[in-house]
Amino acid sequence: MVEEKDPTRNVAAMQDAIHELKRCHQSHLVTKAHIISILNEDSCYLMMQHSDKKVPISKQKKGLIKSLLSI
Known part of the structure; x- marks a missing residue:
């Protein structure tokens, strides 16, 4: 089992x-449908199409993000 180096990070x-x-959605760089498709992917990463950001994430946290975004 791999231990997280720094959970706060x-x-x-x-x-x-x-x-x-939120910023991308508000500036219409991505649509709600695109955000939902990112969050519904089976991968354990949240990744923006126009960015190289790749954030490790669990399926439970994806659900939390959906609720935080109110989508």
């Missing part, structure tokens, strides 16, 4: 990703 990265998703 993952939380910060996730918060950055959430902020980025």
Whole structure:
């Protein structure tokens, strides 16, 4: 079992990703459908199409992000 090196860093990265998703959605760089498709993927990463950000994420956290984005 691989231990997370710094859980707080993952939380910060996730918060950055959430902020980025909200910003992109509000500026119409991505659509709600695109955000939902990203969050519904089976991969364990949240990744923006126009960015090289790749944030490790669990399926439970994807659900949390969906609720935080209110989509």
